[in-house]
Amino acid sequence: MPQNLLDFDLDGLTAWFTELGEKPFRARQVFHWMHQSGVADFAQMTDIAKSLREKLQQQAVVHAPAISYAHTSADGTRKWLFDVGVANGIETVFIPEEDRGTLCVSSQVGCALECTFCSTGRQGFNRNLTVAEIIGQVWVAHHSLKTEPNRTTGEISDRPVTNVVMMGMGEPLANFENVVTALGIMLDDHAYGLSRRRVTVSTSGLVPAMDRLAERCPVALAVSLHAPNDALRDQIVPINKKYPLRELMAACRRYLVHAPRDFITFEYVLLAGVNDQPEHARQLIELTRDVPCKFNLIPFNPFPDSGYEKPRAESMRVFRQILQDAGLVVTTRKTRGDDIDAACGQLAGKVADKSGRVMKRMHKEAA
Numbered sequence: 001m002p003q004n005l006l007d008f009d010l011d012g013l014t015a016w017f018t019e020l021g022e023k024p025f026r027a028r029q030v031f032h033w034m035h036q037s038g039v040a041d042f043a044q045m046t047d048i049a050k051s052l053r054e055k056l057q058q059q060a061v062v063h064a065p066a067i068s069y070a071h072t073s074a075d076g077t078r079k080w081l082f083d084v085g086v087a088n089g090i091e092t093v094f095i096p097e098e099d100r101g102t103l104c105v106s107s108q109v110g111c112a113l114e115c116t117f118c119s120t121g122r123q124g125f126n127r128n129l130t131v132a133e134i135i136g137q138v139w140v141a142h143h144s145l146k147t148e149p150n151r152t153t154g155e156i157s158d159r160p161v162t163n164v165v166m167m168g169m170g171e172p173l174a175n176f177e178n179v180v181t182a183l184g185i186m187l188d189d190h191a192y193g194l195s196r197r198r199v200t201v202s203t204s205g206l207v208p209a210m211d212r213l214a215e216r217c218p219v220a221l222a223v224s225l226h227a228p229n230d231a232l233r234d235q236i237v238p239i240n241k242k243y244p245l246r247e248l249m250a251a252c253r254r255y256l257v258h259a260p261r262d263f264i265t266f267e268y269v270l271l272a273g274v275n276d277q278p279e280h281a282r283q284l285i286e287l288t289r290d291v292p293c294k295f296n297l298i299p300f301n302p303f304p305d306s307g308y309e310k311p312r313a314e315s316m317r318v319f320r321q322i323l324q325d326a327g328l329v330v331t332t333r334k335t336r337g338d339d340i341d342a343a344c345g346q347l348a349g350k351v352a353d354k355s356g357r358v359m360k361r362m363h364k365e366a367a
Helices: 010-019 024-035 050-059 131-145 172-187 207-216 230-236 245-256 278-287 313-325 357-366
Strands: 066-072 078-083 089-096 101-104 108-110 125-128 163-166 199-203 220-224 264-270 293-299 329-332
Touching: 010 024, 078 131, 089 131, 101 131, 125 172, 131 172, 163 172, 172 199, 172 207, 199 207, 207 245, 220 245, 245 264, 264 313, 278 313, 293 313, 313 329
Parallel strands: 101 163, 163 199, 199 220, 220 264, 264 293, 293 329
Antiparallel strands: 066 078, 078 089, 089 101, 108 125
């Protein structure tokens, strides 16, 4: 089977070229063609010797996941469903703004962590994505958007994707090696040249993997918190039973020693009547007292049979004000792309569940 070159960072591609008996600079040329020019046909890589191009055509491919469909929201948000085989599909979202273009990238087919308010988690889990499937989302978005005018400014940019957030389907740190390799490609000046401050990994709190990320590839970190105490977080973010809040806060402090930003972003989905009360805000202040941070409040985005409701505007206002009065930096995430189910927590894709969770939940609900 031909080798998919999108699976390699530059070091890996150089090693593969060396095995072919080719000079290292040839790997750098091909890397440029793939990532900076978006070229997948070796015949079009015109500054490479014809003999090498023919060799590559026999032994390699540049293959990103195929697009099953692409939708554009009324607000300009784009969503792609990528076919990753055997009835599986992953979703990727691009959010254009006047000063940036943020791509939300998936790392797994489904998710094994079962956060109760997340549509992805309810689909079950199939497998980790390969490096090519992760970076392929960036490759497709970057090169397709380069030809389109920005919906906000009307300008065409040669770098439409300025920020990447690993906040799509899956828990990125549960697919550690492939995610870290893909992050390295995003940061590489020979590829997309993004800064560490503009690439964010979101985690539900896999503490050992957070420490490994700090050592291997410290990018901006967002922690999906969603509850201010262990009893509540155990219910809605089950990984908390393994890595409770005390351990998670300690890991956040350790990460900041290496992080490109001097704060951790805590993501907090507000669920009406569940975690959006004033006492929850006050508990958050105490919980994060020793962790330099900012809060990103996210009103719950409904999906069928979720069991949760969107919080009232007044509840959100009071919650935010309590945090701000304590001196915390707080943003409220604007809901983007909800008309195409592209908002936070709504990504579902297509998952051929191997975990058995969907069937267990159906039996439990029927009982």
